[in-house]
Amino acid sequence: MNRNVPDIKASVGRKGPAIRAAHPWSVSRRPEGAVRQLLSDDERARLAVIASVVRCAKGESIYRAGEPVDAIYNIISGVVKAFSAEANGSDHIHAFLFAGDLLGLSDDGRYVNSAEAVTPVTAYQLPTAKLQSHLRRDAGLEFHVICKLCQELRQAQRHAFLVASREALPKLAMFLQLLEDLQAGRGEPINEIHLPMDRTEIAEFVGMSLAAVSRGFKKLTVRGVIEVRNRQHVKIKDRAAFNELADLSASRASESGA
Amino acid sequence: MNRNVPDIKASVGRKGPAIRAAHPWSVSRRPEGAVRQLLSDDERARLAVIASVVRCAKGESIYRAGEPVDAIYNIISGVVKAFSAEANGSDHIHAFLFAGDLLGLSDDGRYVNSAEAVTPVTAYQLPTAKLQSHLRRDAGLEFHVICKLCQELRQAQRHAFLVASREALPKLAMFLQLLEDLQAGRGEPINEIHLPMDRTEIAEFVGMSLAAVSRGFKKLTVRGVIEVRNRQHVKIKDRAAFNELADLSASRASESGA
DNA sequence: CGATTGCTTGAGGGCTTTCAAGACGTGTGG
């Protein structure tokens, strides 16, 4: 990864770090919740002062678990996986992170998981030392970080819910629903779901074997629930069946009126 | 639950809301990490102004998923479970919360999960409206909330890791290790692990059937890994075997030098 | 002391995992 690159070109047209999340305590009428850019142009500009832009090729490591924490990252473009290594050699992926997400969760001064680029990635690097002193003086900015953390916490719970499911089809349906929601939250079209990661990474995220993921997609296709255009693009054909699978265990409180 | 009780007696001797967590960006030498009270007496006193004390009996509901968010809670004593209902009727427990923890995670103005007292509970109730305006003016307090959220995020990831495990024994070992760590973090003795929840709740947390939990404890006992004094107290007899089970999948980076 | 709740234990079935081989697709070199 190219660290501390004073990349002028990349900064051009960028306003600075961006945090996408919903305000947890206010109600919105928009279908996608209230996912939006939290930071004002001014806040982004102030953060840009302490940030540098880094680029990673696909598969490149951003940081490793156990390393001393020197910075947290804010993704500009691309997809990152946060994972931890298991004893048997394979990894367990905690989360996929997209543009507007923060990563670099730490404990006791060290990263608690590793991060690696799933696609080519551009990100702001925010040194913790500078960031912390910056945060202490800016309550508004801090509040936005709180909103973002709340959102990540919800995602983590949703992920735990997903992996807790024992059957393959509900798992995959929930996974696709998760990606679809994120895609919608980013304002991208959702006629098709984009899967930037490969089947192995999906398996490591949902907690199944690679073979089971393959079989699951197959079965969903045969049943007419989804249509796999290619390995990166999936379309929901039977929304009712899809929701039934995805909501089988996850009874989401979306229809609770007033 | 008794809401808005101006409980003078409960407030006596209490300094106000307390948030226990580790500072994510600084290194500590203490074995239990740096888990400590984050708020200063002054901060706690300022929060106490907007807080009221609520009490719940065992099994009582604190809030339900889907309800409009009016307050978040800070546990003074007792244990709370955060859960969401599944379609089949049983629940999935996201987390057990102890003294010093915050609960009341929300999305789009509504609680995203339900909370219920596992034991008799005393907690501060902090109305979100007042809290938010309070937070906006106090960067130091906000920073502590950020620290706490980071900690909850780690817990959520650890939980996801736990439920992702497919075998019963590693799951239970990780669960016991989790409780032990929390117990140590609270400064309580760890010669014995205290299980305030019943077997059903353990099953709903680790993502197994009640029967499997029972069988798992049995097997751990037979193998001499643990000793079950009674249903609420477990002792680790064979630490090596225990760690082998718990760390089988969770390779924690605790021995990385420098 | 009896009843209710919580926990344990047994047997059969279903699902995923594992191991392994084959198909697909992509990128490179001729």
Next chain:
DNA sequence: CCACACGTCTTGAAAGCCCTCAAGCAATCG
């Protein structure tokens, strides 16, 4: 432009683990 080679994905068969259903046991409370 085609052929080859590699990595990725799919598919098959046997085995293991936990789940479900159900009955028996223990502990708690009135």
